[in-house]
Amino acid sequence: MKTAAFYTLGCKVNQYETEAMAEMFKKRGYEIVDFSEPADVYVINTCTVTSMSDRKSRQIIRRAKKLNPEGIVIAAGCYAQVAPDAVMDIEGVNLVVGTQGKKNIVDEAERLRSSDRSCLVSDISRRHEFEEMEISDYEGMTRAYIKIQEGCNQFCTYCIIPYARGPIRSREPDEVIKEAARLAEDGFSEIILVGIHIASYGLDNKRSSLSDIILEVNKLQGIKRIRLSSIEPMTLNSEFIEKIRPADKLCPHFHLSLQSGCDETLARMNRRYTTEQYAGIVRAIRTNFPGAAITTDVMVGFPGETEEEFLKSAEFVKEMRFADIHIFQYSRRPGTPAADFPAQVSPEVKERRSKRMEEIKRESMSRFLNSFIGREAEVLFEQPVHGRPGMFEGKTANYITVRVKTDKDLSFRYERVIIEAVEEDGVMGVLL
Numbered sequence: 001m002k003t004a005a006f007y008t009l010g011c012k013v014n015q016y017e018t019e020a021m022a023e024m025f026k027k028r029g030y031e032i033v034d035f036s037e038p039a040d041v042y043v044i045n046t047c048t049v050t051s052m053s054d055r056k057s058r059q060i061i062r063r064a065k066k067l068n069p070e071g072i073v074i075a076a077g078c079y080a081q082v083a084p085d086a087v088m089d090i091e092g093v094n095l096v097v098g099t100q101g102k103k104n105i106v107d108e109a110e111r112l113r114s115s116d117r118s119c120l121v122s123d124i125s126r127r128h129e130f131e132e133m134e135i136s137d138y139e140g141m142t143r144a145y146i147k148i149q150e151g152c153n154q155f156c157t158y159c160i161i162p163y164a165r166g167p168i169r170s171r172e173p174d175e176v177i178k179e180a181a182r183l184a185e186d187g188f189s190e191i192i193l194v195g196i197h198i199a200s201y202g203l204d205n206k207r208s209s210l211s212d213i214i215l216e217v218n219k220l221q222g223i224k225r226i227r228l229s230s231i232e233p234m235t236l237n238s239e240f241i242e243k244i245r246p247a248d249k250l251c252p253h254f255h256l257s258l259q260s261g262c263d264e265t266l267a268r269m270n271r272r273y274t275t276e277q278y279a280g281i282v283r284a285i286r287t288n289f290p291g292a293a294i295t296t297d298v299m300v301g302f303p304g305e306t307e308e309e310f311l312k313s314a315e316f317v318k319e320m321r322f323a324d325i326h327i328f329q330y331s332r333r334p335g336t337p338a339a340d341f342p343a344q345v346s347p348e349v350k351e352r353r354s355k356r357m358e359e360i361k362r363e364s365m366s367r368f369l370n371s372f373i374g375r376e377a378e379v380l381f382e383q384p385v386h387g388r389p390g391m392f393e394g395k396t397a398n399y400i401t402v403r404v405k406t407d408k409d410l411s412f413r414y415e416r417v418i419i420e421a422v423e424e425d426g427v428m429g430v431l432l
Contacts, residue, residue: 013150016147020134040071048077050333075096098121099166130149133147134146142380145192148195148201150168168197172207177220191217193210193226199234214247224380231255233257252292252293259297263275293323296325297326298357299330301354302330303342317360325361329351369400373427375418378417381413382412403423406431
């Protein structure tokens, strides 16, 4: 039997697309093997969000050819899209695909010999249709992803993604609901709606909106939880919140990317909101979704960020009391406006500021988790805790990791617990 192996770098959209490609290979008779094993075909779904992502993508591509010199190596995804020539120059690459055309990847792989080389990257800025891909095999997983949207029109000054993913394209609403219904029938009670910029869902075709999709999925029998991937803060205005209020299955967990808590820095980033507006959205969420987990992304060391601006950002982040914070150091991306901005910040300053944000993150996470001590919660249990026999873990609706001591197999079961103690990255509970 022919074999194929996959490696994913980057975001949940990449993870979804890798799973979809793996399923295409399985349907054509391939056995999916671990990436560390010899395979007939290797597919690396690359990321380009930072220079480190580029470097990691190159390392994994080179590793594949060493595992099997006669294997076909395919580089797909964002790094392949924005730097196809550089990827083609990597020894051993047979095919470069980019962010469009993945649905034909098996046909393309089977046309190639180990000595062939081909680049199928097209001008993504001219793409206006959503490329249909779906997953039906989520073996061993408690939740399922549905990709509803592609592309981004925001053009934040630091971000390469609009150039890698192209303009916004929305999946047909009927296709979204059909996939959600099929997943519910297959036993998946938790659905995550993902996209590059899901807040823009429907803006390109005006046939539906993100709130419409949430409400329609909410009606489906078998679905108990609906989650959203990262969403732009200003989407969650009073009108949006009012519209989705009937969606009782929507999880109170919102990842609102902040990037900076300083208005001057936000303006240079082209983020299109102020800290005052952001804080208003956070207050509205907490009023309408008690116990909500609000998580975020914060960047340090953006070009021109002075010490005063950083301190403003740090203070604002502290005030927001986030449940979790993903902290990034600014990475210069050639081709973006910020790459040519003056006053680039030194690596040493970025590192120091990152450590300060990490301190705020730990304090904020601890405060959030401690607020649930003594409270009851429903947990969807997923798996045994690695390295801790007799313990299972799962997630609450607001995405708190809960661990309990038990001799039962709780896989894929909803159970109620009392939260008793806080750990570094979650809480301990007792089954009711």
